[in-house]
Amino acid sequence: MADKVFRVNMTDLSTSIEDVPADWAGHGGRGLTSTIVAAEVPPTCHPLGPNNKLVIAPGLLSGTAAANSGRISCGAKSPLTGTIKEANAGGSSAQRLAKIGCKALIIEGQPEDNSWYSLLLTPEGVTINKEEELIGKGNFAVVDAVEKRFSDKIGVISIGQGGEMQMCAANISIKDPDSHIRSCGRGGLGAVMGSKKVKFIAVDAGDAKVEIADMDAFRAANKVFAKALIDNPISQALGTYGTNVLVNIINEAGGLPTKNFTAGQFEGHEQISGETMHDLIVERGGKPRHACHTGCVIQCSQIYNDLKGNYLTSGFEYESIWAMGADCTIDNLDKIAEMDNIMDDIGIDSIETAVAFGVAMEGGVLDFGDADEMIRIMKEEIAMGTPLGRVIGNGAGNVGRTYGVTRVPVVKNQGIPAYDPRAIKGIGVTYATSTQGADHTMGYTIATEILGVGGSADPLSKEGQVELSRNLQIATAAIDSTGMCLFIAFAALDDGTCLPALIDMINARFGINLTADDVTNLGMSILKTEHAFNVAAGFTNLDDRLPEFFELEPIPPHNTVWDFTGEEIDTFWNF
């Protein structure tokens, strides 16, 4: 199918299929969502009002046989941060969108009444249908019902109760090949989908296929690329222990934020570690390796069963386990898995929500370590939309303001993830300068500071950290445009065959001649486009700062504080 832009106007319930404008043609994934949001969304608009637009795009290589190319990007102005936002996930919808020739889906406007709708995308275009049956339901019920209505091959993009209630922690959920959930987690994009009154988007690709300009060259490059991924030792460890292999090493480095960011090591780290998780999975007949999308050769996901051997959760990530575990001081992996599954169902970000719980614990709403009360609040308060549920469901910053807590780990109102910036300083530069609030994936300096990938940097020193974060943020913006999982970066940083093969695949797919410099320039231009949107929305360099408590409170065991000056941070944008 030739690539088109699918546009849906929810104000007058019209749809159109448009040619791709020339200056959007070279973009995919995040590069495309950010380019469209910057071009069409007024930066000062209310994120939940009629002028915001939700843009969903597969990556440049999605829908092809390229290994690990099944990421889907969602973009809009974020209700959590007020900045431009892109969140991406695996699952099976990116490949289906690409196959039907949907380069981007733009959802604009909003219905004037309170009716809810669903969208059906096929190679012929978009159909808008009224939806009643599934309103108020969680994601698992939605996936189940949509599969029954169409077929189990259908792609599903949906929101749970969190998105319907327009909570700032609401994510957009993507059905995976096992009919479980992957999440475009950060920044409250589920609330934007809820504000458009779209409960779910079904993608029926039929027999449609992506066109490849030079199939022989594509196959040859993919072979080299996949080999680089498979041979990489980090890929192999990810397939065995999942991302949760990080709990013990980040704890050992003294950078595992514990008890709402008051310590850098957690006594219960071993009980929630990747090593323990692997053993429990094997003991209970689960699967340590699992692909979140067809074609993934790293397989960092898993099937985690309960004590009786019944499915409990999958896609059980380090960030989620850290947030519910160390940050809320819960050392019971089964309880954490149960909460992970509940949050998948409600459709709320497991980082934002759990960091919000950590702040709520500090504010005395519940005790640190009380997993049963967390579970009760998720089910009876957040999913039901009670006042307390909405306080927590609107994120860590909101909880801090509501309960008078000053130790609130957020940047641009987005919860800080699983690495303390006082003990791992480069990641603090990423949190401060990212165009989208605190987000480790924007420039994953942990690779170099802690893991020794792509060189090394002393995590307790400021030296070279701004440059490291800048280089990684530029590279990440480019990778996020390809549809590739970010974990290809581990191979790309240390294996000279990986990145050239990736560029060869893009060239073979489109019949073009990109070079490595073009890719770097693409990354830079995406960052600048996003930054310009934020500036026009009212953000200044003074928003590129960490919360004050990081400067005031030394964190054990290293007893270091955040000591970057504003001037030092601002040099990030010198490119």
Next chain:
Amino acid sequence: MRVQVKLFAFFREGRFVKEDKELPEGTTAGMVVDDLKIDREEVGVLMINSRHCKFETVLQDDDIYAIFPVIGGG
């Protein structure tokens, strides 16, 4: 001197999670790796007392020494 040695991920297989070892003065981080029959090529990160170190770093009494294979996540 007494050093606590900690192993992670698949380095634990057939070895241990944590063990106190009596080591001669001058023992380096790399010598402990070799004694454990861990291939240096497989080592990703070494830390002494929560700080990164090298194979050549000399261990001191009461050190806590952690040995990780090449791993990543995020």
